[in-house]
Amino acid sequence: MTHDAVVIGAGLAGLAAAVRLAQEGRSVLVLAKGVGSTHLAPPTIDVLGYSSDGDAVESPARGLAALARKDPEHPYSRTGAETLARALDWWATELPELGYSGGLDSNALLPTAVGAAKPTALVPATMAGGDLRSGGRIAIVGLRGLKDFYPGYVADNLARSVRAAGAAVTVRALDLDPPLDGVRDVGVLGFAARFERPDFREAIVRELRPLVAPGERVGLPAVLGVRETDRVHRELEDGLGKTVFEIATLPPSIPGMRLFEALKRALRRAGGKLVLGVRVVGAETNGRRVEAVVAQTAARRVPYRGRSFLVATGGFASGALELTSDWTVRDTALGLPVRGVPPGDARFLPGYFDRHPFGRVGVEVDERLRPLGANGAVYENVHAAGAIVAGAEPWREASGNGIALATGFAAAEAILEG
Amino acid sequence: VGRLDTEVLVIGGGSTGTGAVRDAAMRGFDTILVERSDLADGTTGRFHGLLHSGGRYVVKDPAAARECVPENAILRRIAADSIEDTGGLFVTTPHDDPDYGDLFVAGCLDTGVPVEEIPASEALRREPRLNPGISRAFLVPDASMDVWKTVWSCARSAEQHGARVLTYHRVLELARSDGRVVGALARNELTGEEVRIHADIVVNATGAWAGQVAALAGCRVEILPGKGIMIAMNHRLVNTVVNRCKLPDDGDILVPIRTVSVIGTTDERIADPDAAEATQDEIDQMLEEGEKLVPGFRAARALRVWTGVRPLFQETSAEDVDTRDVSRSHTLLDHERRDGVAGLLTITGGKTTTFRLMAEVTVDAVCEHLGVERPCRTHLEPLPDSEEGHHYWLGARLASREPIPQSEEIICECELVTRQQLDAAIVRRGTVSLDDIRRTVRLGMGPCQGGFCIYRATGVLHALRHLDTETANTALLDFLQERWKGVHPVLYGDQLRQARLDDWIFQGILDVAHVQR
Numbered sequence: 001m002t003h004d005a006v007v008i009g010a011g012l013a014g015l016a017a018a019v020r021l022a023q024e025g026r027s028v029l030v031l032a033k034g035v036g037s038t039h040l041a042p043p044t045i046d047v048l049g050y051s052s053d054g055d056a057v058e059s060p061a062r063g064l065a066a067l068a069r070k071d072p073e074h075p076y077s078r079t080g081a082e083t084l085a086r087a088l089d090w091w092a093t094e095l096p097e098l099g100y101s102g103g104l105d106s107n108a109l110l111p112t113a114v115g116a117a118k119p120t121a122l123v124p125a126t127m128a129g130g131d132l133r134s135g136g137r138i139a140i141v142g143l144r145g146l147k148d149f150y151p152g153y154v155a156d157n158l159a160r161s162v163r164a165a166g167a168a169v170t171v172r173a174l175d176l177d178p179p180l181d182g183v184r185d186v187g188v189l190g191f192a193a194r195f196e197r198p199d200f201r202e203a204i205v206r207e208l209r210p211l212v213a214p215g216e217r218v219g220l221p222a223v224l225g226v227r228e229t230d231r232v233h234r235e236l237e238d239g240l241g242k243t244v245f246e247i248a249t250l251p252p253s254i255p256g257m258r259l260f261e262a263l264k265r266a267l268r269r270a271g272g273k274l275v276l277g278v279r280v281v282g283a284e285t286n287g288r289r290v291e292a293v294v295a296q297t298a299a300r301r302v303p304y305r306g307r308s309f310l311v312a313t314g315g316f317a318s319g320a321l322e323l324t325s326d327w328t329v330r331d332t333a334l335g336l337p338v339r340g341v342p343p344g345d346a347r348f349l350p351g352y353f354d355r356h357p358f359g360r361v362g363v364e365v366d367e368r369l370r371p372l373g374a375n376g377a378v379y380e381n382v383h384a385a386g387a388i389v390a391g392a393e394p395w396r397e398a399s400g401n402g403i404a405l406a407t408g409f410a411a412a413e414a415i416l417e418g
Numbered sequence: 419v420g421r422l423d424t425e426v427l428v429i430g431g432g433s434t435g436t437g438a439v440r441d442a443a444m445r446g447f448d449t450i451l452v453e454r455s456d457l458a459d460g461t462t463g464r465f466h467g468l469l470h471s472g473g474r475y476v477v478k479d480p481a482a483a484r485e486c487v488p489e490n491a492i493l494r495r496i497a498a499d500s501i502e503d504t505g506g507l508f509v510t511t512p513h514d515d516p517d518y519g520d521l522f523v524a525g526c527l528d529t530g531v532p533v534e535e536i537p538a539s540e541a542l543r544r545e546p547r548l549n550p551g552i553s554r555a556f557l558v559p560d561a562s563m564d565v566w567k568t569v570w571s572c573a574r575s576a577e578q579h580g581a582r583v584l585t586y587h588r589v590l591e592l593a594r595s596d597g598r599v600v601g602a603l604a605r606n607e608l609t610g611e612e613v614r615i616h617a618d619i620v621v622n623a624t625g626a627w628a629g630q631v632a633a634l635a636g637c638r639v640e641i642l643p644g645k646g647i648m649i650a651m652n653h654r655l656v657n658t659v660v661n662r663c664k665l666p667d668d669g670d671i672l673v674p675i676r677t678v679s680v681i682g683t684t685d686e687r688i689a690d691p692d693a694a695e696a697t698q699d700e701i702d703q704m705l706e707e708g709e710k711l712v713p714g715f716r717a718a719r720a721l722r723v724w725t726g727v728r729p730l731f732q733e734t735s736a737e738d739v740d741t742r743d744v745s746r747s748h749t750l751l752d753h754e755r756r757d758g759v760a761g762l763l764t765i766t767g768g769k770t771t772t773f774r775l776m777a778e779v780t781v782d783a784v785c786e787h788l789g790v791e792r793p794c795r796t797h798l799e800p801l802p803d804s805e806e807g808h809h810y811w812l813g814a815r816l817a818s819r820e821p822i823p824q825s826e827e828i829i830c831e832c833e834l835v836t837r838q839q840l841d842a843a844i845v846r847r848g849t850v851s852l853d854d855i856r857r858t859v860r861l862g863m864g865p866c867q868g869g870f871c872i873y874r875a876t877g878v879l880h881a882l883r884h885l886d887t888e889t890a891n892t893a894l895l896d897f898l899q900e901r902w903k904g905v906h907p908v909l910y911g912d913q914l915r916q917a918r919l920d921d922w923i924f925q926g927i928l929d930v931a932h933v934q935r
């Protein structure tokens with residue numbers, strides 16, 4: 001069959017676009033080689049946390065305006081601030097189970113697992129209690145058996161980070177010794193499963209209640225269950241009589257997995273389909289139109305027909321783009337032209353935190369998010385969104401999910417406009 | 419300024435220096451070693467890990483080959499636990515002259531390197547990834563060696579015999595009295611404190627830096643620093659050391675060591691041993707040569723590139739010497755005879771495989787100068803915790819964890835470093851440098867290059883040593899910078915993917931760029 005839209009990639013950009021298209025009555029098929037970016041990082045929508053100079057951005061709205069003037073090649077400059085604002089509203093409305101708050105006026109400052117104060121625009125309910133702008137008293141709680149969180153280190157840095165941001169704060173660290181039945185190396189997935197058990201939650205509350213002080217907020221590593229997080233979060237808050245918040249730590253991201261599940265549900269509700277385990281390796285074309293993308297399965301190559309296609313396969317991290325050992329870059333799915341590859345061996349600079357010439361390599365798009373070649377859009381009916389789009393260094397800018405959402409939403413709009 | 423007195427002061431904490439301090443201590447001398455950085459941080463820790471059978475030198479440098487033969491056997495006995503008995507192959511690829519094989523065998527017979535020609539088909543059965551076009555194959559007793567472990571074991575052995583090992587102590591001056599060297603002024607690089615060390619005799623074992631140290635006593639020692647680059651690939655492409663059967667050239671050795679394999683090397687004369695960068699051309703050359711040995715080499719992940727600097731020495735200083743042509747044999751300079759400066763010996767040249775021998779001839783000379791006769795015993799006594807016949811083997815760490823997989827936190831999954839091992843290393847080393855810890859327990863040396871374990875190690879270090887935040891942050895950021903130096907020139911393919919994931923972890927999720935330093 002021929003779908004109205006075939007989306008390649010099940011990260012935030014691909015799934016957001018797929019949900020939006022399906023809600024508008026389009027038949028949508030999402031193909032992906034596996035789960036995507038959602039499982040790696042927390043589901044905060046970081047729109048713009050840092051300027052290109054590395055300064056914290058207080059208001060994303062103002063930061064975006066400055067960016068549009070300074071950097072017309074940036075993905076946000078393609079989608080426009082108005083589309084982004086609509087995308088954020090839509091996102092928060094369509095995913096009520098994550099309980100997003102925030103917006104473009106002012107960035108929240110969320111604690112990271114080293115105790116930095118990271119600016120972000122849209123915050124899910126389980127993390128909102130960690131907003132550092134208000135300062136106050138905070139207890140950072142570690143769990144013995146979890147090697148991916150160090151409360152003492154978080155607390156020490158956090159006190160300095162928050163004071164540097166101008167708020168008064170007291171931060172201290174607490175270590176819990178939860179019942180782990182003799183096991184020492186539990187991991188975030190193991191803790192998430194345990195927090196879904198009432199007896200484990202009760203044991204945590206019992207141990208923690210006498211330790212927390214009046215007026216203190218309680219920060220835990222982000223392991224509060226995948227399926228029943230609402231209940232886990234509420235019971236902890238009620239049991240302790242305190243605001244409880246999650247702090248994102250190393251992958252896999254438990255809150256990110258919740259987002260993936262929520263997006264899957266939203267896609268199913270809207271009538272879209274998701275197929276994992278499908279790697280797209282080429283296309284059947286007719287002039288400047290793609291008729292089908294071709295997937296490599298274990299035994300054969302399978303075409304998936306569509307009227308429109310969205311390439312949301314990610315950048316270098318996902319393997320969508322590849323730098324080969326002879327130093328050429330290729331798009332592994334459709335062979336789209338790639339822009340911004342620096343000449344010679346000037347790919348990276350000597351300082352790890354330098355702004356590397358290779359950092360912004362990707363697929364250049366027009367205002368309808370169609371990949372560009374030497375003579376305009378490569379295909380009339382192919383769009384690109386997410387980390388594959390050239391012109392940004394999202395890990396530096398704290399803009400990854402924001403760009404994914406803005407470009408995914410804008411690509412869906414472009415496809416809807418036809 | 420503090421003051422220490424000793425009989426023998428050894429400068430340089432590479433394999434030769436730690437070998438010498440062990441040797442001197444075992445012969446009953448009161449002895450001190452000073453090293454400007456961490457042990458094995460210079461040339462020693464930057465080689466490919468190959469314990470030579472001597473095969474590489476049998477045609478071009480028979481003297482070096484003859485030294486390797488007994489030393490290989492001795493190190494297998496005394497440092498068994500840091501050696502993996504991989505065996506070595508010399509193979510004739512379609513790119514190599516098939517007649518060299520005959521020269522090679524003749525050279526082995528002449529120098530005493532044990533050799534056995536085996537059918538090419540047998541070599542391919544042993545190492546299925548090798549170029550299927552190989553025409554001849556020779557077995558030799560090459561092996562791979564975790565040199566950090568060897569050097570630390572030497573240092574520990576020396577300390578057990580009463581020596582003092584002072585890392586992060588840089589020699590600022592050599593003290594002289596009546597034209598004689600009588601010690602050195604050193605600065606603790608971590609605290610800034612200076613210490614005067616009085617010694618009856620000073621051993622300059624600083625390898626490629628020997629010229630700089632000898633100059634402090636007004637002696638001219640012309641070292642020809644020969645830069646070699648090496649690239650670690652993310653897994654063991656071969657399980658036997660593989661050499662091309664030809665005259666030694668660039669990129670013709672592949673060494674399986676621990677969980678990775680290392681290709682090397684090049685040889686380029688440089689001016690300053692502290693300024694040895696790997697260039698794009700050299701990297702391309704390694705990849706190309708690797709492809710000739712193991713087809714598909716380019717598709718494997720390159721983890722890290724580094725350079726080492728050979729301390730090559732020729733008494734005649736010639737401007738246009740090709741460092742490839744300088745003997746790998748060692749040189750002991752008696753500055754009293756050579757320059758009229760008593761109390762100073764310089765040991766340089768040589769190679770890690772022969773470090774024990776270099777230490778022996780050096781301490782023999784020390785005995786002669788001090789007018790005592792005490793025989794060397796370093797070849798008789800195994801290093802601490804090493805037991806003859808019990809070599810390192812690849813599955814050792816896994817075997818010790820497997821029965822009880824969740825009983826302890828695995829901090830570094832790539833190299834199977836446990837929380838207990840990390841804690842012990844932090845306490846034992848007393849260091850706040852994660853790079854020092856890396857070399858001690860191989861933390862962060864695997865495919866993710868510290869992507870996960872370095873956050874964890876920072877948290878552990880902070881808690882265990884009660885560090886202030888700045889020190890902990892500096893440890894983390896310094897590690898990331900040091901790592902970047904080695905990885906960025908070889909980022910391509912899946913290793914670039916890995917690096918991007920690491921960028922997301924450190925810069926995106928943790929936001930380490932914005933902690934207060």
